[in-house]
Amino acid sequence: MRRTDLEPVLEARGISKRFPGVLALDGVSLALRPGEVHALVGENGAGKSTLIKVFTGVYQPDGGELRHQGQPAAFGTPMDAQRAGISTIYQEVNLVPMMSVARNLLLGREPRGRFGVIDAAAMNGEAERVLAGYGVDTDVRRPLRSLGVGAQQMVALARAVSIDARVVIMDEPTSSLEPREVETLFGVIRRLRDQGIAVMYVSHRLDELYQVCDQVTVLRDGRVAHTGALAGVERLRLISLMLGRDLSEVRSQGTTRFSRDRAGTGTGTGTGTDGGQGRRSPVIEARGLTRRHVLDGVDVSVRPGEVVGLGGLLGAGRTETAKAIVGALPLDGGQVLVAGAPVRTGSTTAAIRAGVSLLPEDRKAEGIIPTLSVRENIALAALPSLGRGGVVSDAKIDRVVEIFMRRLRIKAASPHQLVSELSGGNQQKVLLARWLAVRPKVLLLDEPTRGIDVGAKAEVQALIDELALEGLGVLLISSDLEELVEGADRILVLRDGAVAGELSGDDVTEERIMATIAEQADG
Known part of the structure; x- marks a missing residue:
């Protein structure tokens, strides 16, 4: 049958x-x-x-x-x-x-001994046996939060299947x-x-x-x-x-919405002085970003109107680089300059005031505020500029929200709808609107199309192109090689917290990205 x-x-x-x-x-x-x-x-x-x-x-x-x-x-x-x-x-x-890995796996189904007391030894042994089948080798007595996100996901999978x-x-x-x-x-x-x-x-x-x-x-x-x-x-x-x-x-x-001729118009095809962006000063420079066991002397520069991609395997230091630039990751050494002026490292406030904004990878944990409306989420970062003497103008907020909801085509019943009720793609657009509302000079995008559908993905990609054409500097982090190749003018490939190579011009290909990672790994 x-x-x-x-x-x-x-x-x-x-x-x-x-x-x-x-x-x-x-x-x-x-x-x-x-x-x-x-x-x-x-x-x-x-x-x-x-x-x-x-x-x-x-x-x-x-x-x-x-x-x-x-x-x-x-x-x-x-x-x-x-x-x-x-x-x-x-x-x-x-x-x-906060609970142990074993307790999470068997929550509500814990083996019990005499008098109904949980048999910890039996519980831990069962957890180890089950998780071994999912490739998770860990001390099941540890708190779940001590595991990486991937291992936590495998624990959730094992729990779901084992009931x-x-x-x-x-x-x-x-x-x-x-x-x-x-x-x-x-x-x-x-x-x-x-x-x-x-x-x-x-x-x-x-x-x-x-x-x-x-x-x-x-x-x-x-x-x-x-x-x-x-x-x-x-x-x-x-x-x-x-x-x-x-x-x-x-x-x-094609399946992306990046302009197929933007990268060829001189908007960022190299770091030399042979034309295009090569003759323009960087809008942002990060020099020698260092944090023990995380970053090892990372240099990044982005020019106005340029999209620079950060490639590399998971754990290579891409997200950490972006967080260091925006002041969300304390550093042991290094310097960040915006338009040639030093910015105090380790301070997100200083970075935002200097014109640097970060769209984080995890929009739910680090981005949206689910209990607030679409309107409140968009206006949040721009509030200091929307009033005088600590009094915020509702009319100005409404105007800003209206502009960005229309420009980014945010689908919501109204600006007052809870942002948590929107689809993932529209939540991502709300976050983009928040940071565009503060008129940044540089936008750091960490996996901007992760977990959103192909339609919303195409809209975000088209917006990245549009922002670059308007002169905004963009740092694009993506695990999608096709997105990096089609969207970036230049690509820095990271490995183990260091720059393994830089690709520009005809070298911006999926094959060269993978080869650069492999060359560094073999070396």
Whole structure:
């Protein structure tokens, strides 16, 4: 029997969900079958997160029917869904950081001895056994927070799978994983499939989908744009379905929105004096940035209108370089200059006043303030310039917010909507708006398109181009080699906290980036 002939273990039939001013889901149907990996894709705001929350009891549908193992179902709480065998692994690790690794893994299911006391030895032994199968070799008595983000994600995965789940929903599970950990995850997914467990896999990394997924459902504007076997859908067609663009348009324009001729117009093709940016003084220079075990004499310069990329493997020092420049990482040595003037290191206030802004990698932990509105989040950094004598002008705030919501095409019911209710891509735009509102000279972008859909990604990429053409200096950090190559005029490749090489002109290729990393590793 084919998997598609099996009765779904979990099914949405014509599900609708409304929020004030927004129809998030409009008659969505999706079936998860035993032993099948089903990809759920779509732009941010397409309805993916809402559908997950309906499946897991966080939201109650306003229309349609949810069915579990062939019977009508209603999960009033996430615990109800979990009891029914539905586990979810979220992009952000949702565990207890202060508790031990073992306690997190077996929370609520701890082995107990006489008088109901937790048997710590049995718990730790079971945790070690389970985690070994996920490539996690650690002292399970340590607090979870002491592990790297990737290892924490693997603990969350192991916990979700070990509760006798019949359905496992994975929401961007590889966003914080190293390549080795990704391969371990894929092995786990194949094992789940072989055991007859249904898996729903949500990811913006399309290459991953084709490695592990059998079926695909594409959501667009809260509706199903396509559903069927993934093998029959080529990558470009999948992108066109997500964007609602003609396939011929995607083929001709590519998958990024960086201008294909900007880098060739003299906006930054080298560091010499042979033309273009070579004759212009840097808007920012970082000299000899040093922090023990983190950075080793890193030099970075960016000229007005230039996009400089930072490449390298995870842990190479890219994020640390950006944080050092903006004063968020204390240094043992080094200097930062903006327009030739020294800026006090270790002070974010001094960096912002000098015209340096950082869009952090983790927008939820270091960026947005979820309890505030879109309006408040955008205006936050610019407040000192929007009033006199400590009195802030509401009219000026409204004007600034209106300008940037329109320019960045931020989709929200109103400026007063909570920012936490927006899609990931729109949250990223809110952060960009916040820092553009202070009129920076240099914008440091750390993984600006991480975890957002291809549509929002294209809009952010187009905005980076636009800002550079307006004369803003941009430092672009990205793990996406295609994004670096198409978006940067120059690329600095980092390894082990030091600059391994600089690429410009015809050397700005994926092959040269990888070769530079490899050469340094071999040396």
